[in-house]
Amino acid sequence: MRIPAALIEKLAKARHVAVLTGAGVSAESGVPTFRDAQTGLWANFKPEELATPHAFHRNPKLVWEWYAWRRETVGKVSPNPAHHVLAAMQSRFTRFTLITQNVDGLHQRAGSHDVIELHGNITRTKCFKEGTVITEWPDTRDVPPRCPRCGGLLRPDVVWFEESLPEQAITDAFAASRTCDLFLSVGTSTVVYPAASLPFEALEAGATVVEINPQPTPLTAQAHFVLEGAAGVVLPNLLASVNVA
Numbered sequence: 521m522r523i524p525a526a527l528i529e530k531l532a533k534a535r536h537v538a539v540l541t542g543a544g545v546s547a548e549s550g551v552p553t554f555r556d557a558q559t560g561l562w563a564n565f566k567p568e569e570l571a572t573p574h575a576f577h578r579n580p581k582l583v584w585e586w587y588a589w590r591r592e593t594v595g596k597v598s599p600n601p602a603h604h605v606l607a608a609m610q611s612r613f614t615r616f617t618l619i620t621q622n623v624d625g626l627h628q629r630a631g632s633h634d635v636i637e638l639h640g641n642i643t644r645t646k647c648f649k650e651g652t653v654i655t656e657w658p659d660t661r662d663v664p665p666r667c668p669r670c671g672g673l674l675r676p677d678v679v680w681f682e683e684s685l686p687e688q689a690i691t692d693a694f695a696a697s698r699t700c701d702l703f704l705s706v707g708t709s710t711v712v713y714p715a716a717s718l719p720f721e722a723l724e725a726g727a728t729v730v731e732i733n734p735q736p737t738p739l740t741a742q743a744h745f746v747l748e749g750a751a752g753v754v755l756p757n758l759l760a761s762v763n764v765a
Contacts, residue, residue, distance in 0.1 A: 521754060523761040527745045530702055530728050531762045536615035538700035539606060540693075540718050541751075542708025544733060546622045548752045549597045572681045576648065580673050584664035587676040591642055594624045602706065602751035603630035605759050612759070617696035621708060621715050623678050636689050636696070638715050644677035653677060690714060697721040702728045707751045710737040719743070732758075 531537070543551075565586070569575055576583045607630045610616045619636040620627055625643045627635045646653045649672030657665045657674065664673045679685055693715075697703060703722035710716045710731075719739050723729050731743040732754045740746055747754045 521747065521749060521757050523747070523758055524745060527728075527730065527758075528761045531758070534613060534700075534702040534728075536617070536696075536700040537609065537613045537702045537704065538617040538696040538718075538722065538727075539609075539619065539704040539706060540708060540715065541602075541606070541618070541620045541622060541627070541706045542710075542712075542715075543622065544707025544709075545600075545602050545620075545751045546624050546626060547707070548602060548750055549600045549624075549626060551594055551597055551622075551624050551626070568681055571678075573683065576673075576675060576680075580648075580675075581663045584675070587642065587678075591676075594626075594642060597624075597626070599626045599630035600752045602755045603627055603632070605755040606706075607631035609759060612762070615700075617692075617700065619693045619696065619715075619718065621712065636693050638679070638685055638689050638693060640676070640678035640686070642676055642678055645674050646677040648673045648675045685714065693718055694721060697727075698725045700725075700727050702730065704730050704732060705737075705739055705743070706732045706755070708733070708737070710739040 570583055570586045603626050606618055606627065610632060617636065618627060618632050619638065621638050623639050623642040625641050644653055647667040647670060649670055652669065654667055654674055657668045660666060664675065667674055697718045698721055700722060703719055705719045710719065719729050723742060729743045730745045730747065731739050732747045732751055734748060734750060
């Protein structure tokens with residue numbers, strides 16, 4: 521893919537680059553999208569029946585086991601070239617902010633740090649009662665296991681339907697979108713709010729906005745540059761073009 525010279529120049533001069541990644545980036549590693557995960561034993565359930573506080577109250581064992589299956593699935597895949605390029609970009613710019621809607625932790629496994637996780641991380645566990653992240657607990661054979669601090673049920677540290685996004689994460693994401701000079705929207709459909717509003721915040725603030733996605737989205741018509749294709753193909757070409765410039 522040929523990268524526009526004007527974009528190479530913009531990126532080479534950028535001091536603060538912000539990136540939003542969505543399910544398309546993880547899908548290239550083989551991670552099922554949220555709704556595609558309803559296969560096999562879980563085909564008879566809707567995601568909304570397994571990903572709400574009410575569902576956990578009603579049947580915590582079922583919800584825990586579904587997420588255990590999803591964690592196992594994520595653990596079998598590896599970061600792809602898009603993840604690795606984004607990790608490499610952190611040292612390329614004066615400021616670099618990586619924001620993700622994904623919960624699989626693949627960015628961190630590729631070497632990215634200080635990732636703003638809008639929807640949490642499926643590899644972490646927290647107490648349903650206290651909201652505290654828990655890394656170890658006694659093996660009591662309870663399903664779900666119990667919090668060693670208060671005895672409450674443990675749950676995945678992800679944002680469920682009917683729950684608010686982490687306040688600090690969304691605050692930091694909007695701040696980065698409003699202060700960056702170049703914004704990359706990568707592998708996201710730009711339809712899930714409030715994350716979908718981030719590139720538009722960047723546009724309003726005067727940043728150059730670049731969309732990388734195989735299909736058009738609500739952002740396409742307003743983005744300054746649209747690179748149509750898979751993130752794992754486009755991003756390596758983009759970074760190579762900047763390094764050569």
